[in-house]
Amino acid sequence: MIAAKCKCGGSIGLERCFIEGFLAECMRCNKCGETLFTPEQVKQLAKLREANSEIEGKRKIVKVGSSIAALLPKKVEGYGVREGVVDSIRVLSSKSLEIRFNKDIV
Numbered sequence: 268m269i270a271a272k273c274k275c276g277g278s279i280g281l282e283r284c285f286i287e288g289f290l291a292e293c294m295r296c297n298k299c300g301e302t303l304f305t306p307e308q309v310k311q312l313a314k315l316r317e318a319n320s321e322i323e324g325k326r327k328i329v330k331v332g333s334s335i336a337a338l339l340p341k342k343v344e345g346y347g348v349r350e351g352v353v354d355s356i357r358v359l360s361s362k363s364l365e366i367r368f369n370k371d372i373v
């Protein structure tokens with residue numbers, strides 16, 4: 268990994284950061300907030316950008332029995348998203364939900 272000390276004297280640790288609208292792993296100083304990326308984290312961010320460019324778009328919410336469902340584009344199957352792989356759903360922001368899978372999809 269990376270040196271654990273920041274030039275300000277704080278400790279740099281692994282965190283999840285919002286960068287370019289993506290929630291990605293980064294290294295952040297707990298004192299000054301300086302955010303750094305390892306080469307692997309830069310590659311991961313590029314993968315997120317690429318996956319998003321394939322998948323992003325308007326989707327419909329439909330009624331299915333007593334539940335509702337978001338129709339996902341067929342392309343997400345290429346990322347291993349299939350029936351039954353959802354782990355949990357939570358509020359992410361005032362306009363979004365996070366659908367969290369039980370494995371990495373990107």
Ligand SMILES: [Zn+2]
Nearest residue numbers: 273275296299
């Ligand atoms: Zn610092």
